[in-house]
Amino acid sequence: MTGLADHLIIVPILLPLVCAAVMLLFDERRRDLKGGIGIATTVALLxxxxxxxxxxDLTPPGSGVRTYQLGNWPAPFGIVLVLDRLSALMLVLTGVLGIAALxxxxxxxxxxxxRFHTLFQLQLMGLNGAFLTGDLFNLFVFxxxxxxxxYGLVLHGDGTARVRAGLAYIAINLTASFLFLIGVSLAYGVTGxxxxxxxAQRIQALAPGDVALVAAAAAILxxxxxxxxxxxxxxxxxxTTYAAASAPAAxxxxVMSKLGVYIILRLWTLVFGADAGPLAEFGGDGLLVIGMLTIVFGTVGVLASQSLPRLAGCSVLVSSGTLIAAIGTGAGTVIGPALYYLVSSTLGLAALFLLVELIERMRDPGADVLAVTMEAYSETNEDDPGEEVGVAIPATIAILGGSFIACALLLAGLPPLSGFTGKFGLMAAMLKTGGATIQASSWMLVGLLTLSGLATLIAMTRTGISSFWARMDDSVPRVRIIEMAPVVCLLLLCLGLTVGGGPAMRYMExxxxxxxxxxxxxxxxxxxPRAGSTDRQAHP
Structure with a gap:
């Protein structure tokens, strides 16, 4: 017999799917009703x-994972959902960001x-399914x-920039899907x-002539x-795409950008682990190099960014590059701090994307050009007695400024927030060799992490000065509580990660x-075993 608790694994997939279908029954004029259904569904998901x-977390180490067999067909013949600590962590992270964005x-x-609410729930369904699925074909489906x-969310709204960025986004992701399908087909053709x-089992017993084909499939995937x-x-x-998208979509x-990192980590440790024979740790050096080059590219982009939305988009590259390089090091001690950094950086980036629009409301469309002109020609009013010094800062500006500072500290990896804990843990793990010589690649990665943090601090400071200190007017943006509350809550969660750093790092390790x-x-x-079966042995 099975109880309701045994069916919880499929709920993160079914619940948003049913919710999206129900929303299609209502006219678009009933957005408040749809919003209420969406919030209730997302809270339930969390x-x-x-x-x-x-x-x-309560599952004893070494006792396997929890599974859910659709149609009660055992693996590998049927579709199976798999819950372990990593997939559960990503589900919670998706639920938190889903509530904040919605x-x-x-x-x-x-x-x-x-159809915003329908698209949003389908987005959550796809993410949750990708984190839970136990086979590559259903990973492709989700x-x-x-x-x-x-595609619908990135084009949600209007504006030429959003349409142009959305078309590029669609093209690149269709290409990725095409490569995904080729890689899956090749892997199935070789391994069955x-x-x-x-x-993971069959790769250990590959025929010598099939090793190159599986390596090609892995490279394409x-x-x-x-x-x-x-x-x-x-x-x-x-x-460009993240900067052009609406704040809740971005x-x-x-977390959607971390899906690629999740899949790489899952397959690299499961399929290409130490027991994979000739394909053991396949592509590790390549991941390390690609990760470090991504950090360099993102760091240059952060320094070159002339707008806060693009700066936030380039910060995503730095975060992804750091995680990919950490996986490529091949050191098991690095994975725990990398997961901690993944959660911290994702929460910080989401808070920054939501904050960007609120800060941009303070800026006049011609302020950037005017500021450059004044700086170039030194057009300052020397007769100004400075009567504005000491004027109280409006509460809205104070909250926006404080949140911006917190985001800067998080992304730069400075104390006292969780960004510092994550980066410090990564560096400490890479430099802890137990008496062996530290590899040159580890020193290079530590240097890149330090430089990227410095570059982020410089860029965020420059943007903060232009947004809060050197404003051309005294206008205070209109900010609603429902807009500011998600930003503050995400930053408080990062603070909670710092205060509860011990239990959080224990879970990650x-x-x-x-x-x-x-x-x-x-x-x-x-x-x-199948549901309702008393046979606890493996099925043929």
Missing amino acids: IVSIVLLRQA LYALARWHRAGP FEVLLAAS TLNMADL GTAFLMKAGAWPLNFWLP AIFA TTARALQAPQDYVNGVLSA
């Missing part, structure tokens, strides 16, 4: 995700175009669902399976996932150790 994370959108963005929804646990993560050199689209895209023991995952998936 609650279920937290319960699943609690269940995954609350922000209820202020005005959900009225900027049709990949396409979330991409189809993201797409279940990731079964694939890796290219598709790296494109989605915004890795160099196929990341030219990301800063906020949820912050336990997750990292589980990823380094892929046999537990394989046994948990392939040996899972």
Whole structure:
């Protein structure tokens, strides 16, 4: 017999799907009703995700994973959903960002175009399904669902810049999907399976003539996932697209860019681990180089950015590059701090994307040109007695400024917020060798992390001065509580990560150790009994 608790794994997929279908029954004029349904659904998703994370955390190490067999068909023959500590973590992160972005959108963005709430729920469904699925084909299916929804979200609203960026975004993601399909087909043709646990077993016994074909399939799949993560050199689209998208869409895209990183980490530790024979740690050096080049590209973009939206988009590249390079180091001790950094940077980036629009409301469209002209010709009023010194800062400006400073500290990796904890943990893990010689690549990565943090601090300081200190007028932007509350809550969560750094890092390190023991995952998936069965042995 099975209870309701056994069906919780599929709820993060079914709930937004049903919600999206129900919303299609209502006319677009009933947006308030749709907004209420969307908020209730997203809150329920977060609650279920937290319960699943609690269940995954209570699972004793080495006891495998929790599975859900659709149609009660065992793996590798049927579709199976897999819950472990990593997938549960990503579900909770998606739920948090979903609530923040949706609350922000209820202020005005959900009225900027049709079917916003339906697209948003389908986006959540695709993300949750991609994190839970246990086979590559259904990963492709959920990949396409979330991409189809993201096409609508990135074009939501109006404006030539958004349409132009959206067309480039669609083109690059269609290319990634094409590569994904080719890689999946090639992998299936060689191994005869797409279940990731079964694939991990079969790769260990590959015929010598099939090794090159599987390596080619892995390279093609890796290219598709790296494109989605915004890795160099196929990341030219990301800063422009994220800068042009609406604030709530860009906020949820912050976790969507981490989907590529999640898949790379999952496949690299599960399928191409130490027991993969000739393909053990396949592509690790390439990931390290690509990650470091992505950090360089993102750092240059951060320094060169002349607008806050583009600066936020380039910061996504720095975050993705850091995670890809951390995976490429091949050190198991780095994965735990990398996961902590993933959560911290994603929350910080989402808060910044929401904050960008509120700050941009203070800027006059011609302010940038006027500021450059005044600086070039030294047009200052020397007779000004400075009577404005000491004037009280309006509360709105104070809250926006404080939130901006918190985002700057998070992305630059400075104390006291969680960005420092994540970056320091990464550096400490790379430089901790147990007496062995530290590799040159580790020193290079530590240097790049330091320089990228310095560049982010310089760029954010420059932007903060132009936005808050050197404003051309004294106007105070109109900001609603429902817009500011998600930003503050995301930043408070980052503060909570700092205060609760011990338990949070414990969870991340336990997750990292589980990823380094892929046999537990394989046994948990392939040996899972059918529902209602008393036979706890593996099925043939």
